[in-house]
Amino acid sequence: MIQIEELKFDKDGLIPAIVVDAVTKRVLTLAYMNRESLKISMEKGLTCFWSRSRQELWLKGETSGNYQHIVSITADCDKDALVVAVEPDGPACHLGTVSCFENPVWESDTLKEFSYEGLMKLIEGRKTEKKEGSYTTYLFEKGTDKILKKVGEECTEVIIAGKADDKRETVYEIADLAYHVMVLMIQMGISLEDIHRELASRHVIDKKVKQEKMT
Numbered sequence: 519m520i521q522i523e524e525l526k527f528d529k530d531g532l533i534p535a536i537v538v539d540a541v542t543k544r545v546l547t548l549a550y551m552n553r554e555s556l557k558i559s560m561e562k563g564l565t566c567f568w569s570r571s572r573q574e575l576w577l578k579g580e581t582s583g584n585y586q587h588i589v590s591i592t593a594d595c596d597k598d599a600l601v602v603a604v605e606p607d608g609p610a611c612h613l614g615t616v617s618c619f620e621n622p623v624w625e626s627d628t629l630k631e632f633s634y635e636g637l638m639k640l641i642e643g644r645k646t647e648k649k650e651g652s653y654t655t656y657l658f659e660k661g662t663d664k665i666l667k668k669v670g671e672e673c674t675e676v677i678i679a680g681k682a683d684d685k686r687e688t689v690y691e692i693a694d695l696a697y698h699v700m701v702l703m704i705q706m707g708i709s710l711e712d713i714h715r716e717l718a719s720r721h722v723i724d725k726k727v728k729q730e731k732m733t
Contacts, residue, residue, distance in 0.1 A: 526598040546610035584608030
């Protein structure tokens with residue numbers, strides 16, 4: 519771990535802080551910290567920035583309730599910029615959007631990056647803006663029972679492929695299962711963050727079973 523004294527702040531005593539969602543890895547916002555706000559952030563475990571417009575400390579969420587719980591803070595190779603991974607309580611942007619970065623400028627047609635968040639958005643779009651001929655829209659139109667039936671069928675397919683020790687087929691079926699589970703999540707209003715928090719709250723402890731000799 520490096521010390522705050524090792525970081526390189528600019529002539530105004532500031533260092534840029536790129537805030538990313540610890541679960542989705544999505545960039546949420548770009549803000550600035552000074553030494554004091556960085557210390558507060560580390561002490562509270564909540565993002566605290568220096569507002570260049572108001573010239574004062576700014577604890578994110580203090581008025582909106584959209585706190586950002588810090589998972590980690592990492593400096594770049596030159597130690598003059600930070601990446602702050604957080605678990606947000608709500609939107610990062612003052613406009614009410616999840617991220618401040620919502621305005622596409624350019625995107626490659628061939629190198630589009632896959633993400634679970636992106637797939638969830640696509641699936642959600644098929645529910646809110648129904649597309650004729652879309653299988654996903656069809657599932658939402660049929661409702662929860664149909665979606666649950668498909669989840670059950672895909673579970674069975676995973677078991678069959680796994681039992682056959684067919685890795686390629688098992689990967690294929692797991693992908694099908696994951697997709698249908700995500701459809702179910704959208705149907706029930708469950709987010710990726712909900713699943714992340716549930717998994718993070720679990721602590722698996724391996725215990726050795728001691729076998730006592732019978733006397």
